[in-house]
Amino acid sequence: MEYEAVIGLEVHVQIKAESKIFSRVRAGYGHEPNTMVDPVVMGLPGALPVMNKAALDGIIKAGLALNCTIPESCKWDRKNYFYPDSPNNYQITQYDQPICDGGFVEIELPGHNRGEMGEHKKIALTRIHLENDVGKLNHFADDSLVDYNRAFTSLMEIVSEPDMRSGEEAFAFLTAIRQTMIYCGISDCDMEKGQMRADANISVRPVGQKELGQKIELKNLNSITGVKNGIEYEIKRQTRELKKGNTIKQATWRWNADLGQTEMMREKEDAHDYRYFPDPDLMPVRIDEDWKTKLQNEIPELPWDKQRRFIEEYDLPFSITSVLVPDRILSDWFEAAAKQEPKLAQAIGNLVANDLLRDLSEAGMSIDTCKITPDTLLGLVKVVDQGIIPKNVANKDVFPEMFKTGETAEEVIERKGLKPDFDEGQVKVWCQEAIDENPKPVQNYKDGNEKSLNALLGPVMKKSKGKANPQLVNKIIRELID
Amino acid sequence: MSKELHYKSASELSELLEKKELSAVDLMKATIARTKEVEDKVGAFNSYDEVDALAQADASDARRAAGGSFGPLDGIPVGIKDNLAVNGQPLTCSSKMLEKFVSPYDATCIEKLKSQGAVLWGRLNLDEYAMGSSTENSAFKTTSNPWNLDCIPGGSSGGSAAAAAAGQAVMTLGSDTGGSIRQPASHCGVVGLKPTYGRVSRYGLAAFASSLDQVGPLTRNVKDAALLLQAISGHDERDSTSYKVSTPNFLEAMEKQRGHKWTLGLPKEYFATAADTPAMKPVLEAIEFYRSLGCEIKEVSLPHTDYAVATYYIIATAEASSNLARYDGIRYTHRAEKFDAKDSVDIYCQSRAEGFGEEVKRRVILGTYVLSSGYYDAYYLKAQKVRTLIRRDFENAFKEVDALLTPTSPTPAFKKGEKASDPLSMYLSDIYTISANLAGIPGMSLPCGYSDGLPVGLQILGKPFKEDELLSIAHEFEMAHDFKDQHPSL
Numbered sequence: 012m013e014y015e016a017v018i019g020l021e022v023h024v025q026i027k028a029e030s031k032i033f034s035r036v037r038a039g040y041g042h043e044p045n046t047m048v049d050p051v052v053m054g055l056p057g058a059l060p061v062m063n064k065a066a067l068d069g070i071i072k073a074g075l076a077l078n079c080t081i082p083e084s085c086k087w088d089r090k091n092y093f094y095p096d097s098p099n100n101y102q103i104t105q106y107d108q109p110i111c112d113g114g115f116v117e118i119e120l121p122g123h124n125r126g127e128m129g130e131h132k133k134i135a136l137t138r139i140h141l142e143n144d145v146g147k148l149n150h151f152a153d154d155s156l157v158d159y160n161r162a163f164t165s166l167m168e169i170v171s172e173p174d175m176r177s178g179e180e181a182f183a184f185l186t187a188i189r190q191t192m193i194y195c196g197i198s199d200c201d202m203e204k205g206q207m208r209a210d211a212n213i214s215v216r217p218v219g220q221k222e223l224g225q226k227i228e229l230k231n232l233n234s235i236t237g238v239k240n241g242i243e244y245e246i247k248r249q250t251r252e253l254k255k256g257n258t259i260k261q262a263t264w265r266w267n268a269d270l271g272q273t274e275m276m277r278e279k280e281d282a283h284d285y286r287y288f289p290d291p292d293l294m295p296v297r298i299d300e301d302w303k304t305k306l307q308n309e310i311p312e313l314p315w316d317k318q319r320r321f322i323e324e325y326d327l328p329f330s331i332t333s334v335l336v337p338d339r340i341l342s343d344w345f346e347a348a349a350k351q352e353p354k355l356a357q358a359i360g361n362l363v364a365n366d367l368l369r370d371l372s373e374a375g376m377s378i379d380t381c382k383i384t385p386d387t388l389l390g391l392v393k394v395v396d397q398g399i400i401p402k403n404v405a406n407k408d409v410f411p412e413m414f415k416t417g418e419t420a421e422e423v424i425e426r427k428g429l430k431p432d433f434d435e436g437q438v439k440v441w442c443q444e445a446i447d448e449n450p451k452p453v454q455n456y457k458d459g460n461e462k463s464l465n466a467l468l469g470p471v472m473k474k475s476k477g478k479a480n481p482q483l484v485n486k487i488i489r490e491l492i493d
Numbered sequence: 494m495s496k497e498l499h500y501k502s503a504s505e506l507s508e509l510l511e512k513k514e515l516s517a518v519d520l521m522k523a524t525i526a527r528t529k530e531v532e533d534k535v536g537a538f539n540s541y542d543e544v545d546a547l548a549q550a551d552a553s554d555a556r557r558a559a560g561g562s563f564g565p566l567d568g569i570p571v572g573i574k575d576n577l578a579v580n581g582q583p584l585t586c587s588s589k590m591l592e593k594f595v596s597p598y599d600a601t602c603i604e605k606l607k608s609q610g611a612v613l614w615g616r617l618n619l620d621e622y623a624m625g626s627s628t629e630n631s632a633f634k635t636t637s638n639p640w641n642l643d644c645i646p647g648g649s650s651g652g653s654a655a656a657a658a659a660g661q662a663v664m665t666l667g668s669d670t671g672g673s674i675r676q677p678a679s680h681c682g683v684v685g686l687k688p689t690y691g692r693v694s695r696y697g698l699a700a701f702a703s704s705l706d707q708v709g710p711l712t713r714n715v716k717d718a719a720l721l722l723q724a725i726s727g728h729d730e731r732d733s734t735s736y737k738v739s740t741p742n743f744l745e746a747m748e749k750q751r752g753h754k755w756t757l758g759l760p761k762e763y764f765a766t767a768a769d770t771p772a773m774k775p776v777l778e779a780i781e782f783y784r785s786l787g788c789e790i791k792e793v794s795l796p797h798t799d800y801a802v803a804t805y806y807i808i809a810t811a812e813a814s815s816n817l818a819r820y821d822g823i824r825y826t827h828r829a830e831k832f833d834a835k836d837s838v839d840i841y842c843q844s845r846a847e848g849f850g851e852e853v854k855r856r857v858i859l860g861t862y863v864l865s866s867g868y869y870d871a872y873y874l875k876a877q878k879v880r881t882l883i884r885r886d887f888e889n890a891f892k893e894v895d896a897l898l899t900p901t902s903p904t905p906a907f908k909k910g911e912k913a914s915d916p917l918s919m920y921l922s923d924i925y926t927i928s929a930n931l932a933g934i935p936g937m938s939l940p941c942g943y944s945d946g947l948p949v950g951l952q953i954l955g956k957p958f959k960e961d962e963l964l965s966i967a968h969e970f971e972m973a974h975d976f977k978d979q980h981p982s983l
Contacts, residue, residue, distance in 0.1 A: 050578075050598050054819040056586065056699035057578045057600055059732050089815050091864070095837050100818035154834065157823070286864035288873060291703035291812055294733050 013218040014253060016246040017226075018181055019173035020238075022188060023208040024198045025144065026069035026165035032143050033060030033103060033293075034163050040204045044158035052163045054098030059292050060143075062087075066165035067110070067296060069197045070141045072306045073167060074111030076191050076313060079139060081303055085110040086295040091286040095157050096146040104142035104168075106287040110296070111139035116171070116191075117315050118183035126330045131315070134184050135172040142166050161205070173212065173223065178243035185209060185235045190314045194339045202234050209238050214259070215249040224249070224259060229273060231265040241266030245273050317342060325349055325356035334364040341368075341378050347385035348392075358392045366406060370414050382417030391420035398483045404429055431478040435487075441474040442467070442487045453492060464488055499527040499660035500980055503717040506663060507565040510557065517557070517568030521550035521612055524570045528615070528661040531983045536636045537646075537656035539575045540583055541615035546570065549612040556610065566724055567610030572662030574653050575616040576623055577708065578697035579603050582613075586699050587631035588621045590820045590827045590848035600697020601732065602666065602708050602725040609724050614662050617652030621850045622817065623673055623701045625649050626922045629913050630852045637909075638680060639981035640947055644906040647677030653711045654681035659983060664712040664721050668698055670705045671805055672901075672926025675938035678711050679901035679950020682940045682976065684718045684967065685711045687926075689957045690933035691736030693722075694729030700816040702809035703734070705930040714977040715939070715968045719743035722960060738958055746961035747968050755966055757783055758793035758894030763925055775942025775949040776900045782970060783898070791894055795886040798928065800879050802920060805927045807863050807876035814860025820848065855916065884932040891956045896966055899925050901938040901950035925952055935960045939967045940976040948976075 031038045034051035050058035074081050088106035114136040122129035144164040149156045169188060175181050189200040189207060200207040214226035229245055232238040244266075249259055263276045312320070318336040321327045327335075335342040345363045349356040367388070371381060391413065395405045405420070412423040424430050445467045446453055455463035464485070471484045498520070501509075509515035525543055532538060553568035573579060576586045578596040580603075585591045599607065606613060620630035628636045628651025636651045638644040639659040646655040650667030654677035657665045667674040669687035678685025686709045693708045700706060710721035726740040759780065764773075784790050822828040822844025829843030849857070863872035890897060902922055912919040929936035934957055938950035951970070955963040971977055 053824060055578075055596070055598070055825070056576075056584055056591065056594070056819075057596075057695075057697040059696050059700075061731055061733050091815050091818060093818065093821065093838070093841055095821075095823050098819065098824070100821055101815050155837075284866045286815070286861065286866070286869075288811060288815070288864055288869070292700075292733060 012254070014215050014250045015218045016176055016213060016215050016242075016249075017173045017223055018175040018177075018242060019212040020169075020171045020175070020181060020184060021210045021212075022169040022171075022185065024073070024167050024169060024188070024192055024200060025206045026066050026167060027196070027198050028063060028065040028069065028165050030063055030065070031163040032063050032066045032141070032165035034063075036163070038164045039160075040206075042160055044156070044160060047160040048162070052098060052159055054100075060103060060290075062293060062296070063165065066141060068306060069165065070110050070139060070167045071298065071303065072195050072310060073169075073192065073197050074114065074139055075303070075307050076195050076197075076310050077111070077114045077116055077136060077139070077169070077188075079111035079114030079136065081111060081298055082108065083299075084108070084295050084297045087290040087293040088287045089290045090142075092283070094145070095155070096148050096162070098146065098159060098162055102142055102145065103290055103293070105140035108295075109138040109140035110298070113137070114139070116184055116187050118180065118187045119315070120179060120183055122329075125333075126328065128329045132180070134174045134180070137170040137172055139167055139169045142168060173214075178239040178241075178246070181211060181242050182235055182239040185238055187314075189235070190337055194314060195310055208232075211238065211242055211245075213242055213245050213249070215246060215253060224253075225261055227259065227261065228263045229266060230263060230276065231267075233268065237266055237268050240268070240271065241273060244271070248273060311339065314339075325353055325360070327357060327360050331357075331360040331364045334368065335360065338378075344378055344385055348389040351389055352393070355389070355392045355396060358395070359388060362388060362392065362406075362410070366410055367414075370411070382415070383413050387413060387417075387419050394420050394424065398480045400424060400429055400431075401478075401480045401482075404478075431475065431480075433475065433478075435483070438471070438475065438479050438483060439487055439491070441471045441479070442484060442491055444474070445470040446488065446491055456492060464492075496978070497660070498523045500713065501663075502714050503569050503663050503712070503720055504565065506569060507567075510568045511562070513557070517550035517553035517612065518547060520568060521546050521570055521614075524614060524662060527659075528656075531639070531659050531661065534637060534642055534983055535639055535655050535659045535661065536634050537572075537617055537652040537659065537661055539585055539587060539616045539618050539631075539633055539652070542582065545582075546612055546614050553610050553612060563608065563610035565720060566606065569611055569663050570614040571606060571611045571721070572614050572617050572653060572656045572665035573603070574619055574650055574665070574667045576619060576668060576699040577603060577666060578699070579613055583616055584699065585616065585633070586622045587619045587633055588820075588848065588850065588853070589632045590845075592632070592827060594825055598697065600708075601694035601729045603697060605725050605727070611724070615656070617650070617656055617665060619652055619673075620649035621853050622699065622813070623649040623668055623670055623706075624813070624852050624856055626672070626676055626919050627907075627909075627912065628652060628677070629909065630850055632850055635909060638906045638947070639983055640682060641906065643908055644947065645680070645909050647680035647902070647906060649673040649677075650685075650711060651677045654678050654683055654685065657681070657683045657711045657713055658981060660980070664710060664717050666708060666721070666725070667711050668701075668706055668708050669926075669930065670701050670809060671930050672923040674709045674711060675926050675936055675950065675952060676902050676923060678938040679940070679952070680906035680948065682948030682979070682981070683711050683713055684715055684937065684939055685709065685950075686718050686722060686937040686960065686963070687929060687935060688722060688726065688960055689736070689935045690930070691734055691738075692740075692935070692958065692960065693725050694727070694732040694735045696729055696731040700812075702812040703816060704812060705805075705809055707930075715964055715971045716744065716747075718937070719747060719964045736958070741961050743961050743964055747965045750962065750965035751969075753965065754787045754789070755783070755896060755962075756789045756791060756894045757966070758791050758890055758897045760795045760798065760890065760897055760899060761792050762795055762798035763899040770903070772903065772905050772944045772949050773900060775944065776898075776951055779941040779951045779970060780898055782973065783966075786969060793890040793893055793897070795883075795890060795928065797879060797882045797886050801883055801928045801931060802924055804876045804879045804883065805923075805931060806859065806920065807872050808880060808931070810856045810860030811864050811873050812860070814857045814864065817849075817853065817857055821845065822848070852916070880931050883928055887928070887932045887934055887954075895955070895962060896959075897954040899952045899954065901925060901952040905944045905947035905949055929954050933957060935963055937963050937967060939970060941970065941974075942976070
């Protein structure tokens with residue numbers, strides 16, 4: 012019997028904001044324990060939560076970017092449970108009126124090869140709601156300590172429908188969410204810093220069966236790759252169990268990335284009763300059209316749209332767009348050059364995706380601090396296009412200097428004397444000489460063998476000591492023969 | 494004979510201070526002396542900090558000397574219920590759970606009092622976490638009614654009411670969730686005012702039931718209540734439930750409304766049961782007084798009154814069960830000495846078993862129950878619907894009348910221990926006060942007479958944000974009687 016997996020994800024994303032969700036205390040990562048707290052964050056007697064509008068802006072923007080419906084109002088509920096990382100022993104969340112309803116995430120599955128776009132798919136969302144993050148427990152041999160710095164950081168929970176079928180789809184789902192959040196400036200989604208966290212619900216059923224199999228919850232998925240590997244492992248494990256005739260028991264499992272396997276944490280949760288009720292300390296939030304429109308206008312062109320446009324408008328190969336587009340700043344940088352000379356976009360794209368990214372990564376720099384600007388890069392592509400210097404000289408000699416010094420292409424060419432010390436007339440003379448000296452390839456060309464003229468290129472380059480522009484040489488030779 | 498300093502009103506004292514006939518330090522010294530003189534009998538204070546109070550008074554004198562008084566409250570000692578956060582002072586809520594807790598911040602109402610120069614004086618006893626009607630639920634001490642030391646002072650603001658009545662503070666702050674200002678005020682013969690929900694910020698008031706709690710004044714006369722309410726009112730961006738409404742000048746409004754012929758309603762449901770009890774006599778006489786002034790007295794109906802107590806004990810306990818979850822033995826509360834260190838649940842269980850008193854446990858359990866899945870709709874949701882009906886009852890009544898007159902409490906102060914083992918009869922001592930919290934409307938209790946030597950209070954309930962009218966109505970009565978100048982003999 013064939014089996015298929017059904018996967019749903021719950022993704023927690025911290026919203027990037029100056030202050031915490033229900034307090035004015037600064038939010039941030041990597042500070043001395045318990046230094047980013049106030050009476051609200053510590054749950055002191057008498058402290059009251061007050062909504063931070065920046066968190067609402069963030070989640071509404073996320074909802075709009077992920078195609079959700081934003082209702083006219085939403086409210087706050089308390090989720091009651093005792094845990095030492097929770098200062099009030101209740102979490103302020105949204106039970107039955109979340110701020111974002113439905114929606115979907117467009118994902119791309121891997122293509123057959125790197126140069127080919129993979130299949131696109133829509134993964135439906137159930138909802139996105141806003142809640143406060145909790146503190147962090149640190150366990151030691153004899154005791155545990157709590158750090159409340161993270162407590163009350165704005166956290167949204169993106170809940171998917173059980174719409175995914177493989178670890179690869181889950182990987183693509185998280186990648187797409189991450190890119191969208193970064194594009195919109197909602198979150199940096201750094202999983203190492205806990206800015207994005209995912210739990211997976213995984214079940215397996217015989218292909219063709221309508222009812223879902225018994226699901227398990229998989230936790231401790233600390234990276235996007237971990238999500239993929241953990242899910243794939245778990246699908247195999249469950250399939251194996253079912254094939255053996257065993258049943259899957261409701262349980263919570265954890266992914267052990269070091270051992271590359273899943274481990275059971277606890278069997279069937281004690282039926283949790285969170286005793287949700289509306290938080291009497293907070294008023295419901297009304298979301299009017301003006302607010303939504305304002306946020307909608309702040310959403311930039313999203314990655315998939317940009318990729319489709321780059322392919323169409325600039326005739327870029329998929330492989331280059333898939334390097335440029337995931338990085339909003341890089342793709343904007345590219346476009347600042349490309350939109351000035353759309354016909355040179357491919358050459359610009361090549362330089363950015365290959366040479367520029369390579370040199371940046373070797374220098375440990377980012378595009379923000381790069382000395383080459385979109386305009387100077389365009390200048391370099393232009394001098395090649397105009398036949399002033401050959402492409403190999405541009406890439407090998409000019410580009411690295413521009414990267415180092417921030418000079419324009421012309422300045423580098425001038426300083427290093429890379430401009431040929433002969434003119435087009437001289438190239439013509441060398442071409443004629445080569446034609447005369449190599450009658451055989453010329454004859455072959457005349458007989459219809461296009462490629463045979465390549466044999467004349469070498470001699471001309473030799474005469475010019477490598478400085479002649481090969482494209483120009485080719486052009487002249489053809490003109491002379493035809 | 495001029496009255497003793499400790500029974501003078503805030504406005505009288507303010508005048509003396511302004512004229513420099515009295516210094517704030519001398520006033521504070523007199524207040525300390527009076528407190529010590531009667532505290533063995535009254536037991537209103539959980540703690541007080543003489544050094545700190547005298548330093549505050551000294552600063553007040555310095556301001557006045559420099560011609561920079563902060564206003565009528567500058568230098569006036571104000572007693573504070575021990576569930577309001579004052580930076581650097583204990584905040585115990587009369588609970589073992591918070592016995593050693595010192596607040597690192599000020600409540601908004603405290604911040605406001607400080608900015609107006611009031612001298613914050615002492616931490617006043619209450620029923621643990623404000624849960625109770627007799628102050629017998631305090632983990633630390635029993636407060637006595639200054640009029641009869643065998644009787645309870647009412648609750649939960651029993652310390653605040655007793656201290657004001659006994660002259661241990663010029664005025665005091667309390668909190669009222671179901672009658673906790675008005676009921677002890679009536680038992681101790683002082684004025685107590687529960688403002689409209691949202692009039693005063695709750696920031697820094699240790700929450701019992703968030704949708705019902707309000708901070709308010711307990712004073713020996715109506716004008717002082719106006720003065721103190723004025724000082725603490727106003728929108729606060731740290732409390733989302735505080736209302737964005739301007740605060741009228743209450744004393745000016747009272748002046749303007751003098752002699753107004755009010756239309757006053759008598760809710761028939763409140764009078765049906767208790768019409769002939771001895772405690773009702775002064776209330777009926779007060780009603781006759783208003784009639785004699787030319788006010789129109791009308792019978793009105795609040796048909797859902799019977800459901801108020803049940804509704805209240807569902808909503809209040811539900812919110813309390815969640816609000817009190819933070820007292821868990823992990824951070825700043827009492828932590829049991831013995832627990833299984835590998836099990837955080839054991840820390841909670843042991844610490845809460847030791848830290849909370851019986852009434853608090855009873856309400857936490859009740860609240861947990863009514864919010865539980867399977868019971869939520871039948872209890873909590875239903876109670877919220879009834880709450881809406883109760884609010885509507887008042888809206889309808891206020892279409893016909895300006896304010897309602899009722900007894901504050903079914904009986905005068907009862908004997909200590911009398912109801913301690915019967916929580917239900919204790920709950921019923923709040924039947925006349927609870928509805929105002931459910932409806933969010935303002936209410937006040939005004940001394941209107943005695944029954945067997947114990948004070949009886951007249952309750953005046955008003956329209957939302959019409960505290961000025963309540964004060965005016967109360968003031969008419971107060972001016973024609975001398976209850977404000979009658980004090981317990983201690």
